[in-house]
Amino acid sequence: MNSTSFRLPARRLTTAAVATALAAGPVALSGAHPAHATGDEGHASAAVLRTGLDVALLNKTVRVPLTVSLNEVEAPQSAEKTALTARLDGVDGGRPFTVLGAEVAQAKATVTASKAEASTHLARASLHVPGLPLLSLIEVEGITSTATCVAGKAPVAEANVLGAVTVLGKRVTLTAGGTTRVAVPGVGEVRLDLSKRETTTRTATATALELAVEVNPLELNVAEVTGSLTLAEATCEAPPAPVRTTTEPSAPPAADVRPQGVPAETGLAETGGSSVTPYVAGGAVALLVVGGGALSLTRRRGVGRAARR
Template sequence: MNTNFRTPARRWSAVAAAAVLAALSGTGSTAAHATEGDPGSASAAVLRTGLDVSLLNRTVHAPLTVSLNEVSAPQSARETALTATLDGVDGGKPFSVLRAEAADAASTVRDGRAEASAHLAAARLHVPGLPLLSVVELETVSSKAVCVAGETPKASVTLPAAVTVLGKRVRLTSGGPTDVEVPGVGSVRLDLSETKTTSGSAAATALRLDVSVNPLKLNVAEVEGTVTVAEARCSAPAVAAGAEPQGVRAEADLAETGGSSTTPYVAAGAVALLAAGGGAVALARRRVG
């Protein structure tokens, strides 16, 4: 007779105790085992060209695809000159694409921060067939992209007030593309200061040039394509465990001690269950007695 009541009562107590333990410790297990995700990325380039060079017979097209100081994290570069060669152009001799007093690119990903930057100073850009006339001359341009875990990505560009395009001094404005045309030489369209940000990435380009020139020198008929100057990109690292944004800091603190924001409510229910179990034990004892 006694056994029939004591066994269920003990089971009630065991179940209730287990519920309390689960409320106090089990709810924090997810945060305690959280792992870091994407570490983020960063890349930069001082100069990148995508040009098509047509020779005078117009039957040969030579692509001019070169870059200066193109890096991906964790890297940096400080070259200040870029040369290239093209078969059929000036006897295949090397020609200068870019020369500058300073040309730096850097990219890092560290401690929840991805950052990239590109800088160019006192630079002159040339294309085949125009060895003496610069497509563009720049004083100082730079771009920067910063992505920090849990924060809004940022992109910025620094430009001079004016540049020299095909020998013409051109004042830069933010009103849209700037077109420069020189009779007998060609035209250049400048797209200025392009920046883009999303919730998890940033990109900045100081200058993008659409080039179309017909120099008729050095066996070159036409040069067309794009030139990108000072480009920086980044993607944000994932928020690491224990480094959540401020809005969820309270939950993170509770998780570190084995609880969560729902712990008080779960614990209260478990205590009520324990009390009910205790009541069942007492009732069983009275009936036995």
């Protein structure tokens, strides 16, 4: 097989390389390339109510867990349900009972490429446990929680209890950053933690109320109810912050091609001259003058010889 190859001069090669880089567009010349994150994406979740109770029946010979939740969502979801019922065998004849009832019970969680956010809203709500059909464990006028995690920024957690709070029939005043204890003889004890907020560099958790429950009702064959309840919890984890790396485009130096044997000082530049050009031109003129004089002298001598003959 015959093949023919053509070699371009250095100047033409350099021009072709520049033209190729320009044709590649702005991305090839900008030097800034977004780095795609390989870690986990953002996450958000919210729950109006989450319970982890242990119900002891028949003098603690039988234990039944009460693990329920209301409006527990993970992004991208939202829920609005105002009542939650549960059924436990051995309690109130096995009939369902209302764990939580409210006028407003909302939970929302959303995640985008730059932000994860969760929120809850509970209004005019009452919470019950087995063995206390007529007495609310807790009643609240309004509670909210919000967790916001923006990529590259500090997460924010907020929780608020709005209006009055009643625990086991007693109206109480909650204090932020501490535990409130409410005890009722013959009924039990409830400890409340108000507005718990936790944040890290990428995560946030906001809980409006956490309750530790120890109830000993004397009815319905229930010996003891213990455990914890969480009201209005919102959590989030920020998406990874975008990482951009900047690199300066580098171009090879232009080739300086000269004929072999020609010193750099005497090589002609692209403009056609150099610093020694005037001297070269002057020497050429001097040679022309000397040559012309010699030619004239030779001719005169030839004429003189012809006349003497």
